[in-house]
Amino acid sequence: MKHYQLEISQFVDNELPADELKKLFVHLSDCEECRGILSDFMGMKKGSKAFYDDIDVDLKPAIKLPAEIVPRKVKNTYKTLFYFSAAASIILGLLFLIKLSNVDNLETQYSSLQLKYNELRIEHSSSKKDDIINNSSSKNISSNDEKVSSEKKHHDFKKSDYVSTKNLSSKSLKENYSKFSGKSQQITVVQVTKNDFLTPQIIGN
Amino acid sequence: MNKIILHDKKENISLAELYERYSPDIFKYSFSILKNNEEAKDAVQEVFVRYAKNESSFKQDCSYKTWLLIIARNYCFNRIKNKNFRNEEIEDDVFIESYSPDYDMQISLKDALMKLPEEYNELIYLKEYEGFSYKEIAEITNLSLENVKIKLFRARQELRKILKGDN
Numbered sequence: 001m002k003h004y005q006l007e008i009s010q011f012v013d014n015e016l017p018a019d020e021l022k023k024l025f026v027h028l029s030d031c032e033e034c035r036g037i038l039s040d041f042m043g044m045k046k047g048s049k050a051f052y053d054d055i056d057v058d059l060k061p062a063i064k065l066p067a068e069i070v071p072r073k074v075k076n077t078y079k080t081l082f083y084f085s086a087a088a089s090i091i092l093g094l095l096f097l098i099k100l101s102n103v104d105n106l107e108t109q110y111s112s113l114q115l116k117y118n119e120l121r122i123e124h125s126s127s128k129k130d131d132i133i134n135n136s137s138s139k140n141i142s143s144n145d146e147k148v149s150s151e152k153k154h155h156d157f158k159k160s161d162y163v164s165t166k167n168l169s170s171k172s173l174k175e176n177y178s179k180f181s182g183k184s185q186q187i188t189v190v191q192v193t194k195n196d197f198l199t200p201q202i203i204g205n
Numbered sequence: 206m207n208k209i210i211l212h213d214k215k216e217n218i219s220l221a222e223l224y225e226r227y228s229p230d231i232f233k234y235s236f237s238i239l240k241n242n243e244e245a246k247d248a249v250q251e252v253f254v255r256y257a258k259n260e261s262s263f264k265q266d267c268s269y270k271t272w273l274l275i276i277a278r279n280y281c282f283n284r285i286k287n288k289n290f291r292n293e294e295i296e297d298d299v300f301i302e303s304y305s306p307d308y309d310m311q312i313s314l315k316d317a318l319m320k321l322p323e324e325y326n327e328l329i330y331l332k333e334y335e336g337f338s339y340k341e342i343a344e345i346t347n348l349s350l351e352n353v354k355i356k357l358f359r360a361r362q363e364l365r366k367i368l369k370g371d372n
Contacts, residue, residue, distance in 0.1 A: 010358075044368070
């Protein structure tokens with residue numbers, strides 16, 4: 001026969017569902033053992049309550065406790081956090097925009113410089129062709145030193161990534177290249193690397 | 206003196222009033238776990254000190270009493286875990302003289318309860334004395350409803366065994 005000890009415990013606690021209550025009563029009418037358990041549990045309930053009821057001690061607080069009530073300040077932790085994160089995101093957004101505009105400027109400068117560089121290269125190559133034609137026709141230029149120097153300078157020019165046009169007009173550059181094609185000793189090549197094309201360095205004599 | 210700030214949406218209770226209202230229950234609950242008069246008294250002081258210190262963490266999603274009982278429970282079980290803590294003999298002055306053992310079971314119930322493991326004893330206290338529901342007990346003890354139901358049943362079985370001398 002199945003006993004209902006757990007259900008009895010629940011019944012003592014007034015926590016037994018109504019549908020199980022009926023089953024328990026039916027069982028209790030037939031089971032003496034469960035009736036005994038119910039009786040014991042009820043006795044223990046009464047006894048335990050009496051035990052704790054009877055405990056009486058003098059409990060004085062160790063310190064004097066404040067009797068006044070002060071309304072608690074509402075903590076604005078979440079509000080503060082929200083404003084802080086909003087401000088941070090605005091700052092970050094601004095920084096990103098500034099960075100983006102800088103990149104655009106640099107790209108514009110870079111592309112304009114590239115265009116000028118190509119122009120100059122074309123001019124340079126055309127002037128060199130003219131030189132060769134002139135030289136071959138006149139047969140006056142036979143000095144190997146000059147050729148080597150010219151090639152060397154040309155090579156230097158090729159090595160340079162960009163030519164600064166910030167402080168030099170195309171006219172002055174033209175003059176420089178005409179000088180370069182004529183007199184290798186007085187060539188002035190403006191050589192600017194990729195990293196410092198905004199601050200041109202004049203090398204050579 | 207630092208003002209202890211207390212606030213409730215429903216009612217405002219000063220710490221002094223809170224102490225007066227709930228310290229006996231905190232003591233009894235602590236006693237059910239620690240089974241020692243002096244230790245239980247210390248627990249009461251400690252509970253209110255902790256409450257005052259951590260008042261801001263009280264979210265008011267439960268009653269003051271429940272919150273204090275949770276603090277008491279944490280304190281008591283930590284105290285038991287402490288290696289230095291040793292169970293001393295129960296002092297009889299805990300019980301007032303008017304304690305009337307007219308019911309046979311009551312005579313030995315004191316000893317039986319003290320023999321009961323603390324986790325069972327606290328459940329007996331919360332149910333029989335405080336009259337909390339399973340749900341409230343689950344909230345305080347951090348157990349599931351099913352677990353509360355089963356453990357209370359086991360506590361009663363264990364107590365019954367002790368009373369009958371089977372243990």
